[in-house]
Amino acid sequence: MPVTMRLLVLFLALALPALAAAHSWIVCTDYLENNGWYWDEAKCRAWPRSAHRHNMRFGYFGLHRGFMNKLDNHPEETALCRHPRNDDTEYTDLTPMAAYYLGQKVVLTHPTKNHVADVRCKDNTNIVDTENLIFAVDGDEDPCCIDSDKLIVVEDMGISPYGPDIDPVLTTTYPKPGFQNAPKFCENEADAMGTYNFTIPLDMKPGRHTFVWKWIRSPTVSPFTTCWEADVFATKAERDAHYTATGQSTVDLWDFYQINTIVDGQIVDPIDPVDPIISG
Numbered sequence: 214m215p216v217t218m219r220l221l222v223l224f225l226a227l228a229l230p231a232l233a234a235a236h237s238w239i240v241c242t243d244y245l246e247n248n249g250w251y252w253d254e255a256k257c258r259a260w261p262r263s264a265h266r267h268n269m270r271f272g273y274f275g276l277h278r279g280f281m282n283k284l285d286n287h288p289e290e291t292a293l294c295r296h297p298r299n300d301d302t303e304y305t306d307l308t309p310m311a312a313y314y315l316g317q318k319v320v321l322t323h324p325t326k327n328h329v330a331d332v333r334c335k336d337n338t339n340i341v342d343t344e345n346l347i348f349a350v351d352g353d354e355d356p357c358c359i360d361s362d363k364l365i366v367v368e369d370m371g372i373s374p375y376g377p378d379i380d381p382v383l384t385t386t387y388p389k390p391g392f393q394n395a396p397k398f399c400e401n402e403a404d405a406m407g408t409y410n411f412t413i414p415l416d417m418k419p420g421r422h423t424f425v426w427k428w429i430r431s432p433t434v435s436p437f438t439t440c441w442e443a444d445v446f447a448t449k450a451e452r453d454a455h456y457t458a459t460g461q462s463t464v465d466l467w468d469f470y471q472i473n474t475i476v477d478g479q480i481v482d483p484i485d486p487v488d489p490i491i492s493g
């Protein structure tokens with residue numbers, strides 16, 4: 214083989230698995246545990262738009278079954294949301310819509326799809342992360358496209374540390390900002406859980422809103438998006454009354470590192486707050 218051909222083959226061998234794998238989507242829109250280690254469906258109180266159509270609740274965490282939405286960088290051709298908005302048909306009793314309150318911290322979950330720089334299992338620390346944004350939609354219509362002026366940035370969730378020469382300790386330090394906040398990545402590189410948090414702005418108008426997550430992995434790869442609706446209440450008391458009426462827990466989320474003591478990477482005093490919640 215000529216040298217250029219060998220180089221091309223080498224390049225493809227290195228680049229293709231990463232390109233094929235690095236996609237993602239939001240699985241849960243109101244998760245009870247911030248910075249958690251493992252996905253637990255019982256900790257998910259609300260689901261994205263159309264989750265039931267793709268078995269997002271009862272299927273395997275890392276399988277999207279057509280749920281994933283990748284834009285084409287020609288927004289007039291690829292819809293921002295995987296399915297059009299219809300609040301009557303796109304939520305079910307088993308995959309309900311979220312309810313938030315002003316000032317609340319919200320936790321979202323997503324599968325890692327091989328895309329985390331963590332030197333315990335990856336030699337390459339140059340796993341890029343470019344943009345992790347949460348938008349709220351101004352008005353009730355589905356926004357046409359990612360550059361719609363109806364999209365208002367609610368929070369910039371930062372980017373994870375990466376680079377060919379970064380201190381390896383940065384890659385194994387959690388929590389991390391951005392996409393790669395997945396402490397158990399090395400146990401399941403494709404399908405480990407990553408979590409994000411964002412805060413409902415105090416000046417948001419109470420009422421039902423559409424939210425959009427957008428992830429740009431690399432500037433050369435089209436963005437990934439997930440859409441969902443949520444009822445935003447002025448106070449926690451009103452949010453709690455709503456969740457009580459729909460038969461859901463009214464507990465506030467907790468932080469994994471606040472309820473667990475970790476010594477040498479192990480939980481020394483395991484607590485599972487889910488049981489007390491369910492038993493009331």
Ligand SMILES: *[C@@H]1O[C@H](CO)[C@@H](O)[C@H](O)[C@H]1NC(C)=O
Pocket residue numbers: 247248369370371388389390391409410411468
């Ligand atoms: C919430 O996410 C931000 C990044 O958007 C991060 O800086 C912050 O540490 C997170 N908060 C907690 C408690 O993990």
